[in-house]
Amino acid sequence: MEDEELEYPNSSSEKRYFPESLDSSDGDEEGALACEDLEVNPFDGLPYSSRYYKLLKEREDLPIWKEKYSFMENLLQNQIVIISGDAKCGKSSQVPQWCAEYCLSIHYQHGSVICTQIHKQTAVQLALRVADEMDVNIGHEVGYVIPFENCCTSETILRYCTDDMLQREMMSSPFLGSYGVIILDDVHERSIATDVLLGLLKDVLLARPELKLIIHSSPLLISKLSSYYGNVPLIEVRRKLPVEVAYLSGPHKDSFQSILQLIFEIHHSGEKGDVVVFLACEQDIEKAYEMFCQEESNLHSDLGELVIVPLYPKEKCAVFKPVDETEKTSHLYQRRVVLTTSSGESLIWNNTVGFVIDVGVERRQVYNPRIRANSLVLQPISQSQAEIRKQLLGSSSSGKLFCLYTEEFASKDMRPLKPAEMQEANLTSMVLFLKRIDIAGLGHCDFMNRPAPESLMQALEDLDYLAALDNDGNLSEFGIIMSEFPLDPQLSKSILASCEFDCVDEMLTIAAMVTAPHCFSHLPHGAEEAAVTCWKTFSHPEGDHFTLINIFKAYQDAVLNSASEHCVEKWCHDYFLNCSALRMADVIRAELVEIIKRIELPYAEPAFGSKENNLNIKKALLSGYFMQIARDVDGSGNYLMLTHKQVAQLHPLSTYSLTKKMPEWVLFHQFSISENNYIRVTSAISPELFMQLAPQYYFSNLPPSESKDILQHAMDHLSPLSTMKKEEDACDKCPDTTEQRCALQ
Numbered sequence: 001m002e003d004e005e006l007e008y009p010n011s012s013s014e015k016r017y018f019p020e021s022l023d024s025s026d027g028d029e030e031g032a033l034a035c036e037d038l039e040v041n042p043f044d045g046l047p048y049s050s051r052y053y054k055l056l057k058e059r060e061d062l063p064i065w066k067e068k069y070s071f072m073e074n075l076l077q078n079q080i081v082i083i084s085g086d087a088k089c090g091k092s093s094q095v096p097q098w099c100a101e102y103c104l105s106i107h108y109q110h111g112s113v114i115c116t117q118i119h120k121q122t123a124v125q126l127a128l129r130v131a132d133e134m135d136v137n138i139g140h141e142v143g144y145v146i147p148f149e150n151c152c153t154s155e156t157i158l159r160y161c162t163d164d165m166l167q168r169e170m171m172s173s174p175f176l177g178s179y180g181v182i183i184l185d186d187v188h189e190r191s192i193a194t195d196v197l198l199g200l201l202k203d204v205l206l207a208r209p210e211l212k213l214i215i216h217s218s219p220l221l222i223s224k225l226s227s228y229y230g231n232v233p234l235i236e237v238r239r240k241l242p243v244e245v246a247y248l249s250g251p252h253k254d255s256f257q258s259i260l261q262l263i264f265e266i267h268h269s270g271e272k273g274d275v276v277v278f279l280a281c282e283q284d285i286e287k288a289y290e291m292f293c294q295e296e297s298n299l300h301s302d303l304g305e306l307v308i309v310p311l312y313p314k315e316k317c318a319v320f321k322p323v324d325e326t327e328k329t330s331h332l333y334q335r336r337v338v339l340t341t342s343s344g345e346s347l348i349w350n351n352t353v354g355f356v357i358d359v360g361v362e363r364r365q366v367y368n369p370r371i372r373a374n375s376l377v378l379q380p381i382s383q384s385q386a387e388i389r390k391q392l393l394g395s396s397s398s399g400k401l402f403c404l405y406t407e408e409f410a411s412k413d414m415r416p417l418k419p420a421e422m423q424e425a426n427l428t429s430m431v432l433f434l435k436r437i438d439i440a441g442l443g444h445c446d447f448m449n450r451p452a453p454e455s456l457m458q459a460l461e462d463l464d465y466l467a468a469l470d471n472d473g474n475l476s477e478f479g480i481i482m483s484e485f486p487l488d489p490q491l492s493k494s495i496l497a498s499c500e501f502d503c504v505d506e507m508l509t510i511a512a513m514v515t516a517p518h519c520f521s522h523l524p525h526g527a528e529e530a531a532v533t534c535w536k537t538f539s540h541p542e543g544d545h546f547t548l549i550n551i552f553k554a555y556q557d558a559v560l561n562s563a564s565e566h567c568v569e570k571w572c573h574d575y576f577l578n579c580s581a582l583r584m585a586d587v588i589r590a591e592l593v594e595i596i597k598r599i600e601l602p603y604a605e606p607a608f609g610s611k612e613n614n615l616n617i618k619k620a621l622l623s624g625y626f627m628q629i630a631r632d633v634d635g636s637g638n639y640l641m642l643t644h645k646q647v648a649q650l651h652p653l654s655t656y657s658l659t660k661k662m663p664e665w666v667l668f669h670q671f672s673i674s675e676n677n678y679i680r681v682t683s684a685i686s687p688e689l690f691m692q693l694a695p696q697y698y699f700s701n702l703p704p705s706e707s708k709d710i711l712q713h714a715m716d717h718l719s720p721l722s723t724m725k726k727e728e729d730a731c732d733k734c735p736d737t738t739e740q741r742c743a744l745q
Contacts, residue, residue, distance in 0.1 A: 062090030273354015304333030543683025
């Protein structure tokens with residue numbers, strides 16, 4: 001009976017809710033305007049609740065609502081519509097609902113609606129909000145798809161997803177036949193996945209004239225989008241808010257002290273409103289939080305409570321929303337102070353923000369293909385980002401924006417737009433995807449900004465080293481299987497190698513733990529020693545990858561032995577571990593197991609702890625990460641990268657740092673050139689093991705160094721049989737042909 005009630009309307013009894021002038025039908029009985037029975041929800045056939053009408057009044061007050069008629073008219077008459085809207089105008093929540101109404105009106109004959117988001121948090125929260133506004137069930141009529149979490153059914157009418165998940169869907173459905181309307185939100189963020197979708201959808205739109213594409217972007221990108229897609233309709237939505245902007249008159253010395261002083265001055269002024277502080281990086285969030293905790297005791301309680309809310313955009317944290325009436329427990333006035341970074345703009349949903357403090361710079365990761373490493377670079381934010389931060393101020397009263405930079409800095413040093421991620425990131429995963437999509441006949445991608453040729457060549461070379469390409473530069477069988485995993489190609493290769501070395505179970509745990517956020521908690525001030533003591537209990541002598549397995553197994557035991565979720569959270573808290581990160585690792589691992597089963601890869605029984613298993617895990621890791629090897633050149637923990645002359649230290653939370661035992665050779669998972677130059681997640685390896693697992697033609701291309709001489713010496717002492725095998729492999733993949741194969745098809 002329940003199934004019948006939730007059946008989707010595709011018969012002649014379906015109701016349509018468009019004005020007659022917008023109706024695309026020729027006036028037949030089915031296309032007639034149905035105004036009766038408005039109390040019945042056309043999406044599930046059930047009566048509307050009273051909450052629906054309450055939320056409808058709120059929706060009608062949104063700035064975007066005035067453009068509904070214009071949008072619907074353009075949607076019916078055009079294949080592409082661009083919407084340029086200010087922050088918090090309602091475009092991300094309302095436009096997808098209007099598109100769902102359009103799809104309903106034509107009986108979903110071309111498919112349903114999908115709306116992409118840059119951040120998984122916003123995809124989830126928008127889906128929850130829109131399901132509430134549409135008065136339907138989350139996970140049924142409205143749902144979301146984010147990495148390693150699918151809250152949809154095959155009959156979902158409107159789904160929110162991260163842009164990378166829609167990109168992955170194109171591997172199995174290149175022309176996205178399930179969708180009648182595709183909405184790309186926050187295109188101005190210029191993520192790799194969004195740029196790839198913009199390029200590939202050009203061909204999809206030509207192949208499917210019935211498909212509709214809606215693009216949301218900030219005003220500064222509109223002219224570029226118009227020239228990219230041609231003459232398409234543009235709908236602009238502006239919120240004219242009274243905002244007072246204060247710039248610095250001269251250079252400032254300490255932004256942290258300035259921020260702290262500003263927050264206290266705002267609080268002492270008595271003016272109502274929450275505060276949002278935009279900092280350069282996540283480390284600055286922690287530093288500012290610690291400084292505030294130290295100074296908090298100086299506040300007078302009669303002024304009300306200051307609640308500090310750290311908001312990390314890269315983690316799966318909740319967005320910053322208004323406090324529910326039921327959550328208010330204190331009778332004192334509470335002013336919340338949100339500490340966040342760039343990309344945190346889309347996580348601010350609260351209309352009570354009265355003050356924004358902006359440092360005007362961000363620490364960005366910029367990839368250098370020559371040394372295969374990220375550099376953390378402090379750069380000015382863009383003028384577009386600065387404008388969005390200004391728009392976050394609530395409309396109830398005059399908001400105040402404090403810019404901790406000069407007006408001259410804003411006009412001269414800030415670029416108009418944020419640089420495209422494609423021009424600053426490692427492109428190996430993107431090239432693997434494009435090679436995979438080429439099989440389906442969608443290989444050409446007309447990028448809005450062409451990636452740097454050097455980055456493309458490095459990506460192709462790395463895929464070649466990983467045996468993902470054949471001699472013609474197309475995907476090999478290995479490469480096709482690697483592309484099935486939603487992981488970094490090196491990690492995918494390690495999983496495939498683990499099938500050969502009988503350590504799939506352990507490798508999947510490692511893959512899940514390094515893909516999830518860091519499992520160690522952000523430390524409360526003064527608890528460092530206690531945390532290190534707890535973390536040492538998980539240490540494994542073979543290295544950090546093995547320590548991560550210990551932590552995950554201990555977490556699983558805690559879940560099995562706990563009576564409730566609260567007990568698991570307490571266990572994590574007691575051991576200074578991030579419970580949500582471990583939960584995410586559990587979800588990721590479960591999905592990876594499903595992929596292994598689906599593509600029928602061999603899965604050996606777990607054997608963690610045995611000497612043979614430890615060696616096999618290292619072999620599997622080396623099969624994917626032979627390009628990420630470093631050697632301690634002076635015996636004091638100064639590790640020199642094998643591929644270039646960067647020197648790094650082990651991360652302070654590394655097993656080896658905690659136990660003060662520094663191996664000579666290590667394989668590492670992550671390295672960024674920064675103030676500290678740390679290598680993260682490291683495990684000891686031997687030169688002999690490296691020479692057995694690294695491709696000979698990769699070794700041949702390494703620059704001359706003392707480390708290479710040591711490796712050559714190790715290879716000379718390998719058994720004749722293994723040397724012969726290496727020579728055969730070298731013949732199969734001769735270095736002379738590498739450059740020829742590395743051409744983007």
